[in-house]
Amino acid sequence: MYEFFRQYLNEITSSIISDAEFQHIEEAFAIKSMKKRQFLLHEGSVCKYMAFIVKGAMRHYSIDEKGNEHIVRFGVEGWWMSDRESLRMQTPSKYNIDALEDCDLLVATNEQLNRVKELSPLFFRMAHLLDERHSIANQNRVHASICYSSDEKLLDLMKNYPDFLQRFPQNMLASYLGISPETFSRVRKQINAK
Amino acid sequence: MYEFFRQYLNEITSSIISDAEFQHIEEAFAIKSMKKRQFLLHEGSVCKYMAFIVKGAMRHYSIDEKGNEHIVRFGVEGWWMSDRESLRMQTPSKYNIDALEDCDLLVATNEQLNRVKELSPLFFRMAHLLDERHSIANQNRVHASICYSSDEKLLDLMKNYPDFLQRFPQNMLASYLGISPETFSRVRKQINAK
DNA sequence: TGTGCTGCTTGATGTAAATCAAGTAAATTT
DNA sequence: AAATTTACTTGATTTACATCAAGCAGCACA
Numbered sequence: 526m527y528e529f530f531r532q533y534l535n536e537i538t539s540s541i542i543s544d545a546e547f548q549h550i551e552e553a554f555a556i557k558s559m560k561k562r563q564f565l566l567h568e569g570s571v572c573k574y575m576a577f578i579v580k581g582a583m584r585h586y587s588i589d590e591k592g593n594e595h596i597v598r599f600g601v602e603g604w605w606m607s608d609r610e611s612l613r614m615q616t617p618s619k620y621n622i623d624a625l626e627d628c629d630l631l632v633a634t635n636e637q638l639n640r641v642k643e644l645s646p647l648f649f650r651m652a653h654l655l656d657e658r659h660s661i662a663n664q665n666r667v668h669a670s671i672c673y674s675s676d677e678k679l680l681d682l683m684k685n686y687p688d689f690l691q692r693f694p695q696n697m698l699a700s701y702l703g704i705s706p707e708t709f710s711r712v713r714k715q716i717n718a719k
Numbered sequence: 720m721y722e723f724f725r726q727y728l729n730e731i732t733s734s735i736i737s738d739a740e741f742q743h744i745e746e747a748f749a750i751k752s753m754k755k756r757q758f759l760l761h762e763g764s765v766c767k768y769m770a771f772i773v774k775g776a777m778r779h780y781s782i783d784e785k786g787n788e789h790i791v792r793f794g795v796e797g798w799w800m801s802d803r804e805s806l807r808m809q810t811p812s813k814y815n816i817d818a819l820e821d822c823d824l825l826v827a828t829n830e831q832l833n834r835v836k837e838l839s840p841l842f843f844r845m846a847h848l849l850d851e852r853h854s855i856a857n858q859n860r861v862h863a864s865i866c867y868s869s870d871e872k873l874l875d876l877m878k879n880y881p882d883f884l885q886r887f888p889q890n891m892l893a894s895y896l897g898i899s900p901e902t903f904s905r906v907r908k909q910i911n912a913k
Numbered sequence: 914t915g916t917g918c919t920g921c922t923t924g925a926t927g928t929a930a931a932t933c934a935a936g937t938a939a940a941t942t943t
Numbered sequence: 944a945a946a947t948t949t950a951c952t953t954g955a956t957t958t959a960c961a962t963c964a965a966g967c968a969g970c971a972c973a
Contacts, residue, residue, distance in 0.1 A: 656847065657807065670864040675960075
């Protein structure tokens, strides 16, 4: 359970974490299992956890006045899930996070996170790298969302996250791209024809 | 020139930086003036600098095959400008950055940045906070871009960055929102009618 | 074996916004 | 001051995409 997390930390920081340091991290993160459709965060409440996904898949989304879901982010093994804004500022979230598959998570609260950042320099560095990557990924997502037509959006998705197409239903992928499921289906057909 | 930067650092970290520590920072950042329309980064080249804007305004944008500009970010006094992906990975950028007004900048290269992060814990903390904020801002931008119709996008802009409406021409604001200048003009009229 | 879900496709219709085009006003250049 | 460019608006037309609606296939479960 923690072994995968340890590997992840080594990899992302290009280091080998010591037993002593990993001890701190292990203490800060609790194991949490979630069944499909269970919620990690409900709109209106403050985000409790920063969650590392060991197994399974999740989605981070909002619901508008008309009841439409808008997925801002997916998460799979080796990804983090949280509403950072809500977690850091301790403000009510406008988002939901739930499990798309049965999940095994490692979760830490905001305080535990701050504590472990102080105790483990490697974890601190990891947090930094993570923010950087997250920042860059979001930048690219903004770019795609502003510049691309729906077929370009889909092609971009197919290129960057080909596994998502197998793993998630098309209506969710459509929501992620900001297009309707029908358009998704039609554009997909059109692309495959080539 | 550096005084504004020093204030900024104090503010964002909620600390008071020592002379000794600020010395390191001052050494890492060079003063750079730019005339309106001058480029800090050209598409295809590797981003040289992380730039702190002391005075003036800039834009970060791409140009598509049809020659249309897509602005992903504006920058004004107290904001940072760079293509982080290109700077950190030292890869060619797909973006341009140029000055919308005459600018005074403080610039550091990637190495200088790494060095000053090592030398100054406060600067390191600042970098961390910055990434966090940047991440959150981009998250919200993704959300707006996926969920909002064009009038909601404009209202969102008016709420979050009211000064931009005075400062930047409408065609650029339209580009930033991912809508056409004509739509911007019409939607704006419609909103003001209320 | 049926009854209802869920996921996906396809066609018909509607609509928001892009594009095209023209014109005015303001700012810059000469 | 005239000429040119840039910024913005307004109307007409087109287009991409959403919405509405129906139908089908696979799966769950009773």
